Amino acid sequence: MDKVDHDGRNPISWACGHGHESALRVLLKYGAKGFDDGDVDGWTPLAWAIQRDGPGIIEALIAHGVNDLEKGARTVLSWAVEYGYSSVVRVLLRESAKPESAVDRILLEQVMGRYDLVSELQLHLNGNLDVAV
Structure with a gap:
């Protein structure tokens, strides 16, 4: 659950980037790591959520501890x-x-x-x- 791909993206990053709020919440609930990790281009899950227009995803990330806005x-x-x-x-x-x-x-x-x-x-x-x- 904590693996990254060749672009440095983890499951949390992919869930945020595709607008999958429920998947993100499950990942966070079960302790997935990397909720604030950047990929090879420096994009964090929060950046992907912004790009995807995901207010619920952003709220979930912030509730989980993302605080460097x-x-x-x-x-x-x-x-x-x-x-x-x-x-x-x-x-x-x-x-x-x-x-x-x-x-x-x-x-x-x-x-x-x-x-x-x-x-x-x-x-x-x-x-x-x-x-x-």
Whole structure:
């Protein structure tokens, strides 16, 4: 259950990358290792979950101990904003991702007409967190 393939990906990485939340939860429940390990390209299971638009997967990983949301040259929040995944952005912000880490994406999202993402980031940047998530 803890083996990696030639790309350095383990079962948890594959479950996250394919959006298999129930499989991930089973793997975590039975003690699979590598829930925060990067593959040969540096992609962690969390990065794969972001790319896959998997808010439930992200919640499961964070509940299991993934807590470095600010790791890397670009944060997972910045990627989620760029991908346009508003449900993922909300989960990350609720789980303490720093909204400042995605400020560079605001102008692009405005141009793209993604005012939902811009509003979500601005609410958190302004400390106006009493809005329902």
